[in-house]
Amino acid sequence: MKKGLLFGIVASSKTLVRCVFCRVYIPKANKCIEQHTQGVKHKDNITLMTENGMILKNDEMYCKPCKKVVDEEESVSKHINSESHANWQAAIEDLTDGEYIQLESYLTSEKEEAYCEVCKKDINCSLQVIEAHVNSIIHRSNILERLKPLNGIFLVENDDEVYCKVCDEYIDNTVQSVLEHIDDDEEHIDWFAEMEDLIEQQDISLERYLANENEVNVYCKRCDMEIICDFESIETHVHSESHLNNFG
Incomplete structure (x- = not known):
């Protein structure tokens, strides 16, 4: 059977x-x-x-998540939509959003831990433990190190500051200051929003430009060529005949 x-x-x-x-x-x-x-x-x-x-x-x-045997009269979907389960789901999603915490092993097996990718460790998957973990200085520091190369932020000789290549600006080298810059600085946010709109579905990668302080180009995979990383140059390229002819 x-x-x-x-x-x-x-x-x-x-x-x-x-x-x-x-x-x-x-x-x-x-x-x-x-x-x-x-x-x-x-x-x-x-x-x-x-x-x-x-x-x-x-x-x-x-x-x-609810730490209970589901009532015999309660179907899977009914339990998931119950207040207790729905509240847990909303809370865990809020806590783990953008925190590089994987819940799959907890949700799909008898394992009681989630996995934090940036800290490279298992964490007991309770709301209290995860909240404490994501707010810990070690986790915030590891998140910061993961986000720096994705946001064009680099260490400088002065350990008190870091440099944002995107905004051409120096920032206090603290977890709070750098994360506030990434999440709240209008110039930083607007640059990424405008750039993502410009390169969407164009096979243009910002990865090398953002991860290397001295890199001035982005890479167009479709045309196998580099383009100066400014809005005017990229816009000219994506509308060029050669780029459009390479589509598909």
Whole structure:
């Protein structure tokens, strides 16, 4: 008999088995079990469960975020839409957004930890622990180091400051100052917004320009050439006949 997270089929009586995920009883015959586990509803329930931290535990459906066995009358979708689960989902998304914290291992298995990519460590996946982690000076510093080369920010000889290539501006070399510059400085934000609009679907990469202090060009993959990184030069290039002819 097929059992476990992938199937959710457990014994019920001599003639029936129970699908814990779909809340239905099935004749205890391989053909009937196979037909059910290959059905759309069953597969959809498994998808919802793996996206929301619900697992098979002691032959019952257990929600890890809510730390409870799901009531027998409650379907997968009904539980996910319940106030307690929806509140957890909103809170965890708010805490982990932009923090390089992967929840997949927690949501899809019995593992109790999420994984922080920038700190390279497992963290217990409770709201309190994750909140403390993302606000810790070590995590903020690691986030900063990850964001610097994506934002054109470089160390200078004066350790008290860093240099923003995008804004041609020096910033205090503190976690708070640099993150505030990246997140709140209008000139910095507007440059990225305008540049992203200009190069969208144009196969032009800013990566090397932003990661290297002395680089002055962006790279057009479509034309296999470099272009000076200013709005006028890039706009001229993306509308040029040679670039348009290389489309596709």
